Amino acid sequence: TRTRESLSSRLEGVLALTRTVDESALEDLESALLTSDLGLPTTTAILDQLRDHARRKDIDGGEELRELLKEQIQAILEAPARPIVEPAEPPKVIFLVGVNGTGKTTTTGKLAAWYRAENKSVLLCAADTFRAAAIEQLEVWAGRSGVEMIRSRQGADPAAVLYDAVAAAKARSADILVVDTAGRLHTKSGLMDELEKMRRTAKRLIPEAPHEVLLVMDATTGQNGLQQARLFTEASGVTGIVLTKLDGTAKGGIAVAIARELNLPVRFVGVGEKIGDLLEFDPAAFADSLLSK
């Protein structure tokens, strides 16, 4: 893809041109990281460290520089990793939250298949009662992996359908309950309060729920992603990120900034619109894809 090409061609420029790492090589790297959406503070922090190495003259040339850069990005992405806590008894409740159109419903559908493949019993909750045909959309996904879905009608209280779903998951001792929520901008306090209410609702039936809250973020997202992550974490206790649409030209560098500044790990990546297009996040592979052809 183009971003990747520009980054790798820049890196190759660095490889070819520099025996010793000079300022102009670092400037090229800066451009490469900025055009991948890492943002200025994170890019500067990474480059300062590289510059430090260069000054101490322990970088020989481009190849070593690339390795160091990759190691640094990987380390930033790995730092927030935390063990996945399994609940003492089922169900495990997973919320999918995020701004409009990022891929929450699609990822809910993909996750159903993901956990089914692990032989877990899965229940879906259609808690987006706002957007046109959101319920019908999730219903198609439920059918694709042959799992059941708890729904109500458009315009109903999302906390109410959530309550029913948690109760049903408990009664059937389903292993996993995946909850699709309506897209909402983090700046809309009324809608963010609604998420808090949904958390409280889940807790009334299962005190530790939701066990996971995944913030679904589009890989094309720019610097606004940091604010999304900040405010969704405040309102709904985000535990990890799902980075979607990585099959496009965007590289999702904002995830590096989010890991560094907010200590949130990426859990999954979306790489297409099909049911199997979900991958567990691999920091090394992600760092590689940022830096290679």
Added chain:
Amino acid sequence: MFENLTEKLQRAFKHLRGQGVLTEENIGEALREIRVALLEADVNLNVVKDLIEHIRAKAVGTEVMTALSPTEQVIKIVHDELLELLGKDTARFKFASRPPTVILMAGLQGSGKTTTSGKLAVWLKKGGHRPMLVSVDVYRPAAREQLKVVAKSTETRIYEGDTKGEAAGTALVERLAKEAKREAMIMGCDTLIVDTAGRLGIDEELMQEMERLKKLLDPQEILFVADSMTGQDAVNSAQDFHRRLSITGVVLTKMDGDARGGAALSIRHVTGQPIKFIGMGEKPDAFEPFHPDRITSRILGHGDMATLLEKA
């Protein structure tokens, strides 16, 4: 979250008082701060580089006036540069001499095409038109159902068509599009809004489908619907769509949030096509014609642009 550019520049110009001219040396730090502000707003790096050079060229040699502080003077230069790039006037909508006028919606997945189709219908109706909607998104689950709900809630005519169990693919897409155009003619609808599936600019097959739709429908407007939260990649997707389709305008959605919307500059820069509308919410009436000056102040961190410009 961000420090306002005005504050940053005031810091940069702390030492520049009284008379004199702006020089390479004394605007260096200011230009660095402008670069930071533009990057924080997601303006594409290459666009930022061009802008900074223009601003430098304009600023150096400018006399520091008494009416305006150096900060105000530089802000005004930046503001004018951004306005220049965005194009000053709000764009008009093209209508066909022989109806129906066809409007083709295009864009990446989840950018807001379906919602915007409904908004456009409402806007057209307010202007005395008789729009008809059709969705040729035969791929995404419940996509056609979604537009149907939108049509119902906005009381807009929709051509639903019948997929007749036909497999999702370009042939079906073309059939639905053709039928809808004929239906619009028969029903006396003067505009046909065609909602399409989200697609990546690098998806060869789906981009070819878009080209075929364009050929088939001969649309007056091809609107690229883009999410205002998009970062540096905005130039890539806009370029891909423009190269294949020659878009005629842009709709910038989700502007009701706090994204700075630097993508607007990037898209305008690479396509040369105007931003025609902005989406300000999920409801059908949350839709406005685009005003370049508003996004200019937004990119620069809001602030007191209006009062400043009155002084100038």
